[in-house]
Amino acid sequence: xxxxxxxxxxxxxxxxxxxxxxxxxxFRNCIWAFLVGGLISTIGQFIHNQIEKRMGLSHLDATNATxxxxxxxxxxxxxxxxYDVIGKKxxxxxxxxxxxxxxxxxxxxxxxxxxxxxFGVASKMFILAGPVLVYGITSSVIVGVIYYFIK
Amino acid sequence: xxxxxxxxxxxxxxxxxxxxxxxxxxxxxxxxxxxxxYFDKILQDDMFGEDSWEKAESKMMKEAVRGAVDKVDLKxxxxxxxxxxDLLNQLMSTSFAARxxxxxxYGLYGACSTMAEALGLAAMLVDGGFADRCIATTSSHFSSAxxxxxxxLELGNQRALTSQWTVTGSGAALVANNxxxxxxxxxxxxKVIDYGIVDANNMGAAMAPAAADTIGRHFDDTSQLPEDYxxxxxxxxxxxxxxxxxxxxxxxxxxxxxxxxxxxxxIFDWKKQDTHAGGSGCGCSAVVFCGYLFKQLRxxxxxxxxxxxxxxLFSPTSAQQGESIPCIAHAVTIESKKMN
Numbered sequence: 001x002x003x004x005x006x007x008x009x010x011x012x013x014x015x016x017x018x019x020x021x022x023x024x025x026x027f028r029n030c031i032w033a034f035l036v037g038g039l040i041s042t043i044g045q046f047i048h049n050q051i052e053k054r055m056g057l058s059h060l061d062a063t064n065a066t067x068x069x070x071x072x073x074x075x076x077x078x079x080x081x082x083y084d085v086i087g088k089k090x091x092x093x094x095x096x097x098x099x100x101x102x103x104x105x106x107x108x109x110x111x112x113x114x115x116x117x118x119f120g121v122a123s124k125m126f127i128l129a130g131p132v133l134v135y136g137i138t139s140s141v142i143v144g145v146i147y148y149f150i151k
Numbered sequence: 152x153x154x155x156x157x158x159x160x161x162x163x164x165x166x167x168x169x170x171x172x173x174x175x176x177x178x179x180x181x182x183x184x185x186x187x188x189y190f191d192k193i194l195q196d197d198m199f200g201e202d203s204w205e206k207a208e209s210k211m212m213k214e215a216v217r218g219a220v221d222k223v224d225l226k227x228x229x230x231x232x233x234x235x236x237d238l239l240n241q242l243m244s245t246s247f248a249a250r251x252x253x254x255x256x257y258g259l260y261g262a263c264s265t266m267a268e269a270l271g272l273a274a275m276l277v278d279g280g281f282a283d284r285c286i287a288t289t290s291s292h293f294s295s296a297x298x299x300x301x302x303x304l305e306l307g308n309q310r311a312l313t314s315q316w317t318v319t320g321s322g323a324a325l326v327a328n329n330x331x332x333x334x335x336x337x338x339x340x341x342k343v344i345d346y347g348i349v350d351a352n353n354m355g356a357a358m359a360p361a362a363a364d365t366i367g368r369h370f371d372d373t374s375q376l377p378e379d380y381x382x383x384x385x386x387x388x389x390x391x392x393x394x395x396x397x398x399x400x401x402x403x404x405x406x407x408x409x410x411x412x413x414x415x416x417x418i419f420d421w422k423k424q425d426t427h428a429g430g431s432g433c434g435c436s437a438v439v440f441c442g443y444l445f446k447q448l449r450x451x452x453x454x455x456x457x458x459x460x461x462x463x464l465f466s467p468t469s470a471q472q473g474e475s476i477p478c479i480a481h482a483v484t485i486e487s488k489k490m491n
Contacts, residue, residue, distance in 0.1 A: 010347035017348065017356040021391060022312040029309075078305050087307020094307050103307050111303035114203045128306065 033093030036086065040097045044070050067098055074099030078106040104128040155278075158372025160339050160365075167334035167489060168277035170270075171284075171327045173441035174218030176211050178293065178319025181430075181438065184419045189442040190320075191218055197294065197319050205243050208292035208321070212237070212248040215323040215441070216286055223325065230254045230325075231282035234273050236265040237290045237433050238317075239299060244290050254286065263387050264341070264462030265289045266322065266437040267481035271338035273326040274483070283327060290321035291432030300351070300467060311352035315389050315415060315431035316424075322437030324445070333448035337484035339369040343464065345477040351463075351470050355392020355428055358461040361478035362388060363399035366459055369482045370405055377407040381453045384444070385480070386436035386460035387415035389428030414439035436460040448487045455486045 047069050052062040074097075077083040083103045087094045094100050105125055112124035126133065155162045175190045182193030192214065199207040212235065220227055233254040237244040242258045249256040261268040269287035276282040294304060296317040302308055326335065344364050348357035362385050370376060377383060377400075388396055393413045400407050414436045415429030440458055447453040465476040 007347075013346040013360065014348065017353070017395065020395065021353060021356065024309075024312055078307075081305060083307045084305050085307075088309060090307075091309045100307065103305070107303035107305035107307075110305055111298055128302070 029091055032089050033091050035093065036090035037093035037096060040070075040094065040099055043073075044097070070098050071102040074102030075106045078103045079110070083107075101129060101132065104132075157337070158368070160342070160368050161372035162275065162338050162340075163373075164274055164278040164336055164338070166278050166328070167336045167486070168274045168326050169329040169332050169334050170324050170445065170485070171329045171331065172219045172222040173322065173324040173445040174215045174222060175322040175438040175442035176215050176218070176320060177434075177438050177442075180293070180316075180424065181318055181320055181418060184424060186418055186439065186443045189446055190438060191442070194319075197292070204292050204294040204298075205239060206247070208237065208239070208290050208295050208319075209244040209247040211292070211319075211321040212244055212288055212290040212323070213251055215290070215321040216248065216252060216254075216288055219286060219288075219323040219325045219441075225284070225325075227252055227254060230284050230286050232257060232273070232276060232285045233288070234259055234269040234276075234285060235288040235290075235323075236260050236269065238262065238296050244292075244295075245288075248288075248290075261460075261479060261481065262462030262464050263291075263431055263433050263435060264460040264479050264481050265433045266386070266440060267458055267460035267483050270324060270326065270335060270440075270458070270483050271340065271481055273324075274335035274338060277326050277328055285326045286323055287326060288321065288323035289433035289437040291317050291319070291434035293317045293319045293432075296432060310427060311350075313350075313353040313355060313389070313391055313428050315354060315387060315428045316419065316426035317432040318387075318415075318418060318430045318435040318438060320434035320438040322434065322439075322441030324441055332489065333445070333485050333487045334489055335483055336486050337369070337373055337482075339365055339372065339482040341365040341368075341480040341482070343477045343479050345475050347475045349470075349473065349475050351465060351476065353391075354387075354431065354463045354476070355389035356395055357463055357476040358478040358480065359388055359392045359395035360399060361480040362392075362396045362459055362461045363403065365480040365482050366396070366407070366457070367400060367403040367405060369457065369484075373484075377405055377410065380410055380455050380457050382444075382456040383407055383411045384417075384436075384439070384456060384458055385411075385413045385415075386458075386462070387429065387431035388413045388461055389415050389431070390421065391428055392461075417443070444485075448485060451487050454488065455484065458483050458485060 112120040236259040273285035344361040419426040
Protein backbone atom coordinates (compact mmCIF):
# COMPACT_ATOMS: atom_id res chain seq x y z
CA UNK A 1 0.00 0.00 0.00
CA UNK A 2 2.74 2.38 1.07
CA UNK A 3 4.77 1.48 -1.97
CA UNK A 4 1.89 1.99 -4.40
CA UNK A 5 1.10 5.41 -2.96
CA UNK A 6 4.77 6.32 -3.34
CA UNK A 7 4.77 5.38 -7.01
CA UNK A 8 1.76 7.57 -7.73
CA UNK A 9 3.53 10.47 -6.09
CA UNK A 10 6.71 9.70 -8.06
CA UNK A 11 4.81 9.49 -11.33
CA UNK A 12 3.18 12.82 -10.67
CA UNK A 13 6.54 14.38 -9.90
CA UNK A 14 8.16 12.91 -13.00
CA UNK A 15 5.36 14.28 -15.17
CA UNK A 16 5.76 17.66 -13.52
CA UNK A 17 9.52 17.62 -14.18
CA UNK A 18 8.97 16.51 -17.75
CA UNK A 19 6.59 19.40 -18.29
CA UNK A 20 8.83 22.01 -16.69
CA UNK A 21 12.18 20.96 -18.13
CA UNK A 22 13.57 23.09 -20.93
CA UNK A 23 13.35 21.52 -24.37
CA UNK A 24 16.22 21.76 -26.85
CA UNK A 25 15.56 23.68 -30.03
CA UNK A 26 15.12 20.65 -32.28
CA PHE A 27 14.66 22.68 -35.45
CA ARG A 28 17.89 24.63 -35.03
CA ASN A 29 19.76 21.47 -34.01
CA CYS A 30 18.49 19.66 -37.11
CA ILE A 31 19.62 22.49 -39.37
CA TRP A 32 23.09 22.44 -37.82
CA ALA A 33 23.28 18.65 -38.06
CA PHE A 34 22.16 18.77 -41.70
CA LEU A 35 24.69 21.44 -42.67
CA VAL A 36 27.71 20.01 -40.84
CA GLY A 37 26.86 16.40 -41.71
CA GLY A 38 26.41 17.46 -45.33
CA LEU A 39 29.69 19.35 -45.30
CA ILE A 40 31.62 16.36 -43.93
CA SER A 41 29.99 14.12 -46.54
CA THR A 42 30.81 16.57 -49.31
CA ILE A 43 34.45 16.68 -48.24
CA GLY A 44 34.44 12.88 -48.22
CA GLN A 45 32.97 12.76 -51.71
CA PHE A 46 35.54 15.28 -52.96
CA ILE A 47 38.38 13.17 -51.55
CA HIS A 48 36.82 10.06 -53.06
CA ASN A 49 36.61 11.65 -56.50
CA GLN A 50 40.18 12.88 -56.33
CA ILE A 51 41.54 9.52 -55.23
CA GLU A 52 39.60 7.69 -57.92
CA LYS A 53 40.78 10.10 -60.61
CA ARG A 54 44.38 10.72 -59.63
CA MET A 55 45.49 7.42 -58.15
CA GLY A 56 43.79 5.20 -60.66
CA LEU A 57 42.06 3.09 -58.03
CA SER A 58 38.84 1.21 -58.66
CA HIS A 59 35.63 2.67 -57.21
CA LEU A 60 35.63 0.23 -54.26
CA ASP A 61 39.34 0.67 -53.48
CA ALA A 62 38.91 4.44 -53.62
CA THR A 63 36.04 4.09 -51.11
CA ASN A 64 38.29 2.24 -48.68
CA ALA A 65 41.07 4.80 -49.11
CA THR A 66 38.56 7.62 -48.50
CA UNK A 67 37.41 5.99 -45.28
CA UNK A 68 41.02 5.86 -44.10
CA UNK A 69 41.52 9.53 -44.90
CA UNK A 70 38.28 10.56 -43.16
CA UNK A 71 39.16 8.53 -40.07
CA UNK A 72 42.55 10.22 -40.00
CA UNK A 73 40.94 13.65 -40.24
CA UNK A 74 38.47 12.80 -37.45
CA UNK A 75 41.26 11.51 -35.22
CA UNK A 76 43.46 14.52 -35.94
CA UNK A 77 40.70 17.01 -35.19
CA UNK A 78 39.97 15.14 -31.95
CA UNK A 79 43.65 15.20 -31.02
CA UNK A 80 43.99 18.94 -31.50
CA UNK A 81 40.76 19.58 -29.59
CA UNK A 82 38.57 20.79 -32.44
CA TYR A 83 36.13 17.93 -32.94
CA ASP A 84 34.33 18.39 -29.63
CA VAL A 85 33.74 22.04 -30.52
CA ILE A 86 32.21 21.01 -33.85
CA GLY A 87 30.19 18.26 -32.14
CA LYS A 88 28.74 20.69 -29.65
CA LYS A 89 27.03 22.60 -32.44
CA UNK A 90 26.44 19.85 -34.94
CA UNK A 91 25.30 16.97 -32.71
CA UNK A 92 24.35 14.01 -34.90
CA UNK A 93 25.79 15.84 -37.91
CA UNK A 94 29.29 15.10 -36.68
CA UNK A 95 28.52 11.86 -34.80
CA UNK A 96 27.00 9.85 -37.65
CA UNK A 97 29.78 10.23 -40.28
CA UNK A 98 32.86 8.01 -39.87
CA UNK A 99 34.79 10.98 -38.47
CA UNK A 100 32.49 10.74 -35.44
CA UNK A 101 33.39 7.09 -35.07
CA UNK A 102 37.07 8.07 -35.05
CA UNK A 103 36.27 10.72 -32.43
CA UNK A 104 34.55 8.15 -30.22
CA UNK A 105 37.68 5.97 -30.24
CA UNK A 106 40.37 8.61 -30.00
CA UNK A 107 38.74 10.68 -27.25
CA UNK A 108 38.67 7.90 -24.59
CA UNK A 109 42.13 6.74 -25.71
CA UNK A 110 43.45 10.23 -24.98
CA UNK A 111 41.50 10.58 -21.78
CA UNK A 112 42.69 7.33 -20.21
CA UNK A 113 46.37 7.52 -21.17
CA UNK A 114 47.22 8.18 -17.53
CA UNK A 115 45.92 4.76 -16.54
CA UNK A 116 48.65 3.22 -18.70
CA UNK A 117 48.76 1.82 -22.22
CA UNK A 118 47.17 -1.54 -21.39
CA PHE A 119 44.37 -0.87 -18.89
CA GLY A 120 44.05 2.74 -19.96
CA VAL A 121 44.41 3.42 -23.67
CA ALA A 122 43.90 -0.08 -25.04
CA SER A 123 41.00 -1.20 -22.87
CA LYS A 124 39.13 2.11 -22.62
CA MET A 125 39.50 2.92 -26.31
CA PHE A 126 36.34 1.01 -27.18
CA ILE A 127 34.08 2.01 -24.31
CA LEU A 128 31.96 4.10 -26.68
CA ALA A 129 32.69 2.45 -30.03
CA GLY A 130 32.59 -1.10 -28.65
CA PRO A 131 28.80 -1.49 -28.78
CA VAL A 132 28.76 -0.13 -32.34
CA LEU A 133 31.37 -2.68 -33.38
CA VAL A 134 29.72 -5.60 -31.58
CA TYR A 135 26.24 -5.00 -32.96
CA GLY A 136 27.49 -3.75 -36.32
CA ILE A 137 29.59 -6.85 -36.93
CA THR A 138 26.94 -9.20 -35.51
CA SER A 139 24.18 -7.76 -37.66
CA SER A 140 26.41 -7.85 -40.75
CA VAL A 141 27.00 -11.57 -40.16
CA ILE A 142 23.25 -12.21 -39.73
CA VAL A 143 22.43 -10.25 -42.86
CA GLY A 144 25.18 -12.13 -44.72
CA VAL A 145 23.73 -15.51 -43.72
CA ILE A 146 20.21 -14.46 -44.77
CA TYR A 147 21.56 -13.13 -48.05
CA TYR A 148 23.38 -16.44 -48.68
CA PHE A 149 20.13 -18.42 -48.41
CA ILE A 150 17.78 -16.15 -50.35
CA LYS A 151 20.21 -15.38 -53.15
CA UNK B 152 17.57 12.45 26.54
CA UNK B 153 19.57 14.39 24.03
CA UNK B 154 19.18 17.96 25.19
CA UNK B 155 20.42 19.51 21.97
CA UNK B 156 17.79 17.95 19.72
CA UNK B 157 14.92 19.94 18.26
CA UNK B 158 12.11 18.24 16.44
CA UNK B 159 12.80 15.19 14.34
CA UNK B 160 15.94 15.99 12.39
CA UNK B 161 17.53 19.12 13.81
CA UNK B 162 20.08 19.85 16.50
CA UNK B 163 20.65 23.20 18.19
CA UNK B 164 24.23 23.79 19.19
CA UNK B 165 24.25 25.13 22.74
CA UNK B 166 27.72 26.65 22.47
CA UNK B 167 27.68 27.56 18.81
CA UNK B 168 31.14 26.87 17.35
CA UNK B 169 32.66 29.57 15.17
CA UNK B 170 34.00 29.32 11.68
CA UNK B 171 37.27 31.12 12.37
CA UNK B 172 38.67 31.01 8.88
CA UNK B 173 37.86 29.78 5.41
CA UNK B 174 39.92 29.39 2.30
CA UNK B 175 38.94 28.73 -1.29
CA UNK B 176 40.73 27.85 -4.47
CA UNK B 177 39.15 27.56 -7.91
CA UNK B 178 39.94 26.70 -11.50
CA UNK B 179 40.25 29.12 -14.42
CA UNK B 180 36.60 28.96 -15.50
CA UNK B 181 35.29 29.74 -12.00
CA UNK B 182 37.86 32.54 -11.93
CA UNK B 183 36.03 34.19 -14.82
CA UNK B 184 32.67 33.92 -13.07
CA UNK B 185 30.80 36.59 -11.13
CA UNK B 186 32.27 35.57 -7.75
CA UNK B 187 35.91 35.66 -8.89
CA UNK B 188 36.93 38.48 -6.57
CA TYR B 189 35.94 36.49 -3.47
CA PHE B 190 38.20 33.49 -4.04
CA ASP B 191 41.58 33.28 -2.36
CA LYS B 192 43.34 31.69 -5.28
CA ILE B 193 42.45 31.26 -8.95
CA LEU B 194 44.40 28.69 -10.91
CA GLN B 195 45.60 29.58 -14.38
CA ASP B 196 45.95 25.92 -15.29
CA ASP B 197 43.51 23.27 -14.08
CA MET B 198 46.33 20.69 -13.91
CA PHE B 199 47.90 22.74 -11.09
CA GLY B 200 51.38 21.49 -12.03
CA GLU B 201 50.42 17.86 -11.47
CA ASP B 202 50.30 15.06 -14.01
CA SER B 203 46.67 14.07 -13.57
CA TRP B 204 43.40 15.85 -12.82
CA GLU B 205 42.81 13.70 -9.76
CA LYS B 206 46.15 14.76 -8.29
CA ALA B 207 45.41 18.37 -9.18
CA GLU B 208 42.12 18.11 -7.28
CA SER B 209 43.90 16.61 -4.29
CA LYS B 210 46.49 19.39 -4.35
CA MET B 211 43.73 22.01 -4.45
CA MET B 212 42.25 20.52 -1.30
CA LYS B 213 45.62 20.47 0.45
CA GLU B 214 46.21 24.09 -0.46
CA ALA B 215 42.73 25.08 0.72
CA VAL B 216 43.23 23.36 4.09
CA ARG B 217 46.69 24.88 4.55
CA GLY B 218 45.29 28.26 3.52
CA ALA B 219 42.53 28.12 6.13
CA VAL B 220 45.01 27.11 8.85
CA ASP B 221 47.62 29.72 7.87
CA LYS B 222 45.12 32.57 7.91
CA VAL B 223 44.70 32.30 11.68
CA ASP B 224 48.39 31.60 12.38
CA LEU B 225 47.87 28.02 13.39
CA LYS B 226 49.79 24.93 12.37
CA UNK B 227 48.48 21.70 10.88
CA UNK B 228 49.07 19.72 14.14
CA UNK B 229 46.73 22.17 15.93
CA UNK B 230 43.82 20.65 14.02
CA UNK B 231 42.07 17.77 15.76
CA UNK B 232 40.02 16.39 12.91
CA UNK B 233 39.80 16.66 9.18
CA UNK B 234 36.32 15.99 7.80
CA UNK B 235 36.02 15.95 4.09
CA UNK B 236 35.08 14.28 0.88
CA ASP B 237 34.91 14.53 -2.89
CA LEU B 238 33.18 12.85 -5.80
CA LEU B 239 35.78 10.38 -6.91
CA ASN B 240 35.74 6.65 -6.25
CA GLN B 241 36.97 5.81 -2.76
CA LEU B 242 37.42 9.55 -2.06
CA MET B 243 40.69 9.64 -3.94
CA SER B 244 41.34 13.37 -3.69
CA THR B 245 40.48 13.65 -0.02
CA SER B 246 42.29 10.50 1.06
CA PHE B 247 45.45 11.56 -0.76
CA ALA B 248 45.23 15.04 0.72
CA ALA B 249 44.73 13.54 4.20
CA ARG B 250 47.75 11.30 3.68
CA UNK B 251 49.94 14.32 3.10
CA UNK B 252 48.35 16.55 5.75
CA UNK B 253 48.55 13.96 8.56
CA UNK B 254 45.47 15.20 10.42
CA UNK B 255 43.16 12.57 12.01
CA UNK B 256 40.68 12.03 9.24
CA TYR B 257 37.02 11.14 8.75
CA GLY B 258 36.24 10.60 5.07
CA LEU B 259 32.69 11.54 4.14
CA TYR B 260 30.70 10.74 1.05
CA GLY B 261 27.54 12.72 0.52
CA ALA B 262 28.20 13.54 -3.14
CA CYS B 263 27.69 17.29 -3.56
CA SER B 264 26.06 17.58 -0.11
CA THR B 265 29.38 16.85 1.59
CA MET B 266 30.26 20.45 2.48
CA ALA B 267 27.22 20.97 4.69
CA GLU B 268 27.61 17.45 6.05
CA ALA B 269 31.25 18.15 7.00
CA LEU B 270 30.44 21.55 8.51
CA GLY B 271 27.63 20.06 10.56
CA LEU B 272 29.72 17.19 11.89
CA ALA B 273 32.67 19.48 12.62
CA ALA B 274 30.37 21.79 14.58
CA MET B 275 28.95 18.86 16.55
CA LEU B 276 32.46 17.61 17.40
CA VAL B 277 33.47 21.05 18.65
CA ASP B 278 30.22 21.75 20.52
CA GLY B 279 30.31 18.31 22.05
CA GLY B 280 33.74 18.96 23.51
CA PHE B 281 35.45 16.32 21.40
CA ALA B 282 37.63 18.74 19.50
CA ASP B 283 38.96 22.27 19.70
CA ARG B 284 39.50 22.76 16.00
CA CYS B 285 38.18 20.86 12.99
CA ILE B 286 38.54 21.38 9.30
CA ALA B 287 35.57 20.80 7.00
CA THR B 288 36.60 20.54 3.38
CA THR B 289 35.49 19.25 0.00
CA SER B 290 36.75 19.40 -3.55
CA SER B 291 35.67 18.65 -7.08
CA HIS B 292 37.24 18.98 -10.48
CA PHE B 293 35.38 19.28 -13.77
CA SER B 294 37.71 16.98 -15.68
CA SER B 295 38.03 14.25 -13.04
CA ALA B 296 34.25 14.17 -12.55
CA UNK B 297 33.49 14.11 -16.28
CA UNK B 298 35.68 11.08 -16.87
CA UNK B 299 34.17 9.18 -13.95
CA UNK B 300 30.50 10.05 -14.46
CA UNK B 301 30.16 11.09 -18.09
CA UNK B 302 32.15 11.08 -21.31
CA UNK B 303 35.73 11.83 -22.38
CA LEU B 304 36.34 15.56 -22.72
CA GLU B 305 37.18 15.46 -26.42
CA LEU B 306 34.05 13.54 -27.39
CA GLY B 307 31.94 15.60 -29.78
CA ASN B 308 28.58 15.28 -28.03
CA GLN B 309 25.93 17.77 -26.97
CA ARG B 310 25.17 18.52 -23.34
CA ALA B 311 21.55 18.54 -22.21
CA LEU B 312 20.04 21.91 -21.31
CA THR B 313 19.39 20.68 -17.77
CA SER B 314 22.95 19.41 -17.33
CA GLN B 315 25.32 21.17 -14.98
CA TRP B 316 28.97 22.06 -14.97
CA THR B 317 31.11 20.49 -12.24
CA VAL B 318 32.99 23.20 -10.38
CA THR B 319 36.76 22.92 -10.27
CA GLY B 320 37.66 24.04 -6.81
CA SER B 321 38.12 23.29 -3.17
CA GLY B 322 37.08 25.08 -0.03
CA ALA B 323 38.09 24.51 3.57
CA ALA B 324 36.50 25.96 6.70
CA LEU B 325 38.10 25.89 10.13
CA VAL B 326 35.54 25.31 12.89
CA ALA B 327 36.60 26.11 16.45
CA ASN B 328 35.49 27.40 19.81
CA ASN B 329 36.01 31.09 19.48
CA UNK B 330 34.46 34.44 20.14
CA UNK B 331 34.70 35.71 16.63
CA UNK B 332 31.96 34.45 14.31
CA UNK B 333 30.22 33.53 12.14
CA UNK B 334 28.70 30.73 14.20
CA UNK B 335 27.04 27.47 13.30
CA UNK B 336 23.85 27.37 15.35
CA UNK B 337 21.60 24.65 13.92
CA UNK B 338 22.11 21.53 11.87
CA UNK B 339 19.36 19.68 10.04
CA UNK B 340 20.43 16.28 8.75
CA UNK B 341 18.63 15.19 5.62
CA LYS B 342 17.02 11.90 4.73
CA VAL B 343 17.62 10.18 1.42
CA ILE B 344 14.76 11.13 -0.88
CA ASP B 345 14.12 9.54 -4.25
CA TYR B 346 11.25 10.60 -6.50
CA GLY B 347 12.28 8.23 -9.22
CA ILE B 348 14.22 10.55 -11.51
CA VAL B 349 16.56 8.45 -13.67
CA ASP B 350 18.09 11.11 -15.93
CA ALA B 351 21.62 11.89 -14.68
CA ASN B 352 21.55 14.98 -16.89
CA ASN B 353 18.77 16.45 -14.80
CA MET B 354 20.21 16.32 -11.30
CA GLY B 355 18.51 19.54 -10.31
CA ALA B 356 15.12 17.85 -10.66
CA ALA B 357 16.38 14.74 -8.87
CA MET B 358 17.75 16.73 -5.92
CA ALA B 359 15.03 19.36 -5.57
CA PRO B 360 12.68 17.12 -3.49
CA ALA B 361 15.54 16.33 -1.07
CA ALA B 362 16.33 20.03 -0.71
CA ALA B 363 12.68 20.93 -0.19
CA ASP B 364 12.27 18.13 2.35
CA THR B 365 15.28 19.22 4.42
CA ILE B 366 14.43 22.93 4.26
CA GLY B 367 10.79 22.28 5.17
CA ARG B 368 11.87 20.00 8.01
CA HIS B 369 14.28 22.65 9.26
CA PHE B 370 11.50 25.24 9.49
CA ASP B 371 9.17 22.74 11.16
CA ASP B 372 11.77 21.67 13.71
CA THR B 373 13.01 25.13 14.62
CA SER B 374 9.64 26.91 14.31
CA GLN B 375 11.27 29.48 12.06
CA LEU B 376 10.03 30.96 8.82
CA PRO B 377 11.86 31.69 5.57
CA GLU B 378 11.71 35.41 6.44
CA ASP B 379 13.96 34.78 9.44
CA TYR B 380 16.83 34.19 7.05
CA UNK B 381 18.77 36.70 4.99
CA UNK B 382 19.59 33.98 2.54
CA UNK B 383 18.63 30.37 1.95
CA UNK B 384 21.15 28.92 -0.43
CA UNK B 385 21.14 25.40 -1.83
CA UNK B 386 24.26 23.64 -3.07
CA UNK B 387 23.84 22.81 -6.72
CA UNK B 388 20.21 22.58 -7.82
CA UNK B 389 20.84 24.82 -10.78
CA UNK B 390 18.28 27.14 -12.32
CA UNK B 391 15.59 24.54 -13.00
CA UNK B 392 16.06 22.64 -9.75
CA UNK B 393 15.81 25.85 -7.73
CA UNK B 394 12.42 26.63 -9.27
CA UNK B 395 11.18 23.10 -8.60
CA UNK B 396 12.37 23.24 -4.97
CA UNK B 397 10.63 26.58 -4.53
CA UNK B 398 7.39 25.09 -5.92
CA UNK B 399 7.69 22.06 -3.65
CA UNK B 400 8.23 24.26 -0.59
CA UNK B 401 5.10 26.18 -1.50
CA UNK B 402 3.11 22.95 -1.24
CA UNK B 403 4.56 22.53 2.26
CA UNK B 404 3.32 26.01 3.12
CA UNK B 405 6.62 27.87 2.99
CA UNK B 406 7.00 30.78 0.62
CA UNK B 407 10.67 31.03 -0.40
CA UNK B 408 11.24 33.22 -3.40
CA UNK B 409 13.14 36.40 -2.67
CA UNK B 410 15.89 35.14 -0.42
CA UNK B 411 16.28 31.75 -2.07
CA UNK B 412 19.14 31.00 -4.42
CA UNK B 413 21.66 28.34 -5.29
CA UNK B 414 25.46 28.18 -5.21
CA UNK B 415 25.43 26.63 -8.69
CA UNK B 416 23.52 29.62 -10.04
CA UNK B 417 25.74 32.18 -8.34
CA ILE B 418 29.14 30.82 -9.30
CA PHE B 419 28.77 31.01 -13.08
CA ASP B 420 27.24 33.43 -15.51
CA TRP B 421 25.28 30.81 -17.41
CA LYS B 422 24.64 33.01 -20.40
CA LYS B 423 28.27 33.90 -20.99
CA GLN B 424 29.95 30.78 -19.65
CA ASP B 425 27.77 28.16 -21.32
CA THR B 426 27.21 26.17 -18.15
CA HIS B 427 23.57 25.35 -18.95
CA ALA B 428 21.68 24.89 -15.66
CA GLY B 429 24.61 26.01 -13.44
CA GLY B 430 27.51 24.70 -11.42
CA SER B 431 27.58 21.46 -9.46
CA GLY B 432 29.95 19.23 -7.52
CA CYS B 433 31.26 19.08 -3.97
CA GLY B 434 33.41 22.08 -4.70
CA CYS B 435 30.44 24.21 -5.69
CA SER B 436 28.95 24.89 -2.26
CA ALA B 437 32.44 24.69 -0.73
CA VAL B 438 33.95 27.55 -2.71
CA VAL B 439 30.77 29.64 -2.70
CA PHE B 440 30.57 29.29 1.07
CA CYS B 441 34.28 29.61 1.88
CA GLY B 442 34.79 32.38 -0.65
CA TYR B 443 31.67 34.48 -1.00
CA LEU B 444 29.27 33.67 1.87
CA PHE B 445 31.91 33.53 4.61
CA LYS B 446 33.15 37.02 3.75
CA GLN B 447 29.60 38.35 3.58
CA LEU B 448 28.93 36.95 7.05
CA ARG B 449 32.18 38.34 8.44
CA UNK B 450 31.37 41.78 7.11
CA UNK B 451 27.82 41.48 8.50
CA UNK B 452 26.33 42.00 5.07
CA UNK B 453 24.50 38.76 5.74
CA UNK B 454 23.48 37.96 9.28
CA UNK B 455 21.77 34.62 9.07
CA UNK B 456 21.95 32.08 6.29
CA UNK B 457 20.82 28.52 5.73
CA UNK B 458 23.35 26.59 3.67
CA UNK B 459 21.71 23.54 2.16
CA UNK B 460 24.20 21.43 0.21
CA UNK B 461 22.45 18.96 -2.06
CA UNK B 462 23.82 15.65 -3.24
CA UNK B 463 22.84 13.09 -5.85
CA LEU B 464 23.95 9.74 -4.49
CA PHE B 465 24.22 7.86 -7.73
CA SER B 466 27.18 6.07 -9.27
CA PRO B 467 27.99 5.09 -12.84
CA THR B 468 27.07 1.51 -11.84
CA SER B 469 23.67 2.42 -10.42
CA ALA B 470 22.92 4.56 -13.48
CA GLN B 471 23.82 1.73 -15.86
CA GLN B 472 21.64 -0.68 -13.91
CA GLY B 473 18.73 1.66 -14.52
CA GLU B 474 18.28 2.71 -10.90
CA SER B 475 16.79 6.08 -10.04
CA ILE B 476 18.86 8.72 -8.29
CA PRO B 477 18.66 8.82 -4.47
CA CYS B 478 19.31 12.33 -3.21
CA ILE B 479 20.11 14.03 0.06
CA ALA B 480 20.36 17.55 1.41
CA HIS B 481 21.95 18.73 4.64
CA ALA B 482 21.28 22.15 6.13
CA VAL B 483 23.37 24.25 8.49
CA THR B 484 22.33 27.58 9.93
CA ILE B 485 25.17 30.08 10.09
CA GLU B 486 24.76 33.36 11.94
CA SER B 487 27.14 36.27 12.06
CA LYS B 488 26.35 37.03 15.71
CA LYS B 489 25.84 34.80 18.71
CA MET B 490 22.22 34.95 19.85
CA ASN B 491 21.86 33.82 23.42
